[in-house]
Amino acid sequence: MISKRALPYLLLLPATVFLIVFFVLPFLQVAWYAVTDDGGFTLQHFETMRQDWKFMPALTNTFLLVIIIVPIQIALSLGMASLVTKMKTGRELVLYIWTIPLGISDLAAGLIWLSILDQTGFMNSVLFHLGVVDQPVNHLLYNDYPALIAAVVLAEVWRSTAIVLVVLVAGMGLIPKEYGEAAEVFGASPWKRFIKVTLPLLRPSLQTALILRTILAFEVFAVAVALTGTNLPVLMSETFHWQFDLQDRHVASAYALVLLAVSIAFTLVYLRVLRVREEERA
Structure with missing residues (x-):
């Protein structure tokens, strides 16, 4: 018979084994290959990565995409979550429609937007039949850097904003309505209630959404490859390139560790900033 003291550990055992087999062991293997x-022991693989002419463009592009995508998604999700929580009827339907992109894979989302933005795609067909353009326009030229960035941002915002939305809707559902009603009684406007009441109480959910979405944004890969090919290198695409095209798992592991390091760094920043704000508020 299982004792009450051992039962919690027994229940955690499957998840613990899963994490060890599929996360801890692969991480140790990647770290081993990298050094x-x-x-x-050697750090030559990191030096090879640093000297790769695509490393700095990939690093810059990845950071730029994260800096653009994450704030847009947080702002959109806050507005969408606020609208959903205030709806009396049809809330489930609207939320279901908004979260449909969650069921679409990264690659499928990239291909969908490629079919829209391509020279023979849906957007050019509409613009041509409306008389806006005389001939199809290539929106994804290899040397049009702003257009390539905009295309990836657009596809990523469409595909993954729902992840943040679901977290924030759940968080707003846990906020007692009495707080907002009390602020309304004291004459607070809707905007001031949102800033002074909703946002502070939503901080734990916002923190979770920021961490989750930032880590996933650093791992952008299939959407960028589908829309831009090799014209817009990112860290994940270079990791794939070294692992499978060049058959160099050591340098690929170095790229993977860089991704891990920047993800951990951003996570610590989020935790630190929010913790300091909580202390100041207290």
Whole structure:
């Protein structure tokens, strides 16, 4: 018979085994490949990565996409979540429609937007039949850097904003209505109630959404490849390139560790900033 003291550990055992087998062991293997070769310990793989001409463009593009995508998604999700929580009827239907992109894979989303933005795509067909353009326009030219960035941002915002939305809707559902009603009685406008009441109480959910979405944004890959090919390198695409095209798992592991490091750094920043704000508020 299982004792009450051992039961919690037994229930956690499957999840613990899963994490060890599919996360801890692969991470240790990647770390090992990144700092070793046939001669033992080395940092040459990181030096090879640094000297790769695509490394700095990939790093810059990844950071730029994160800096653009995450704030847009947070702002959109806050507005959408506020609208959903205030709806009396049809809330479930609207939320269901808005979260449909969650069921679409990264690659499928990239291909959908490629069919829209391509020279022979849906957008050019509409613009041509409306007389806006005389001939199809290529919106994804290899040398049009702003257009390539905008295309990836547009596709990512459409595909993954629902992730943030679901977290924030759940968080807003936990906020007692009495707080907003009390602020309304004291004459607070809707905007001031949102800033002074909703946002502070939504901070734990907002923190979770920020961490989750930032980590996923750093891992942007399939959407960027589908829309831009190799014209807009990102860290994940370079990791794939070194692992499968160049068959160099050591440098690929170095790229993977860089991704892990920047993700952890951003997570710590979010935790630190929000913790300081909580202390100041207290």
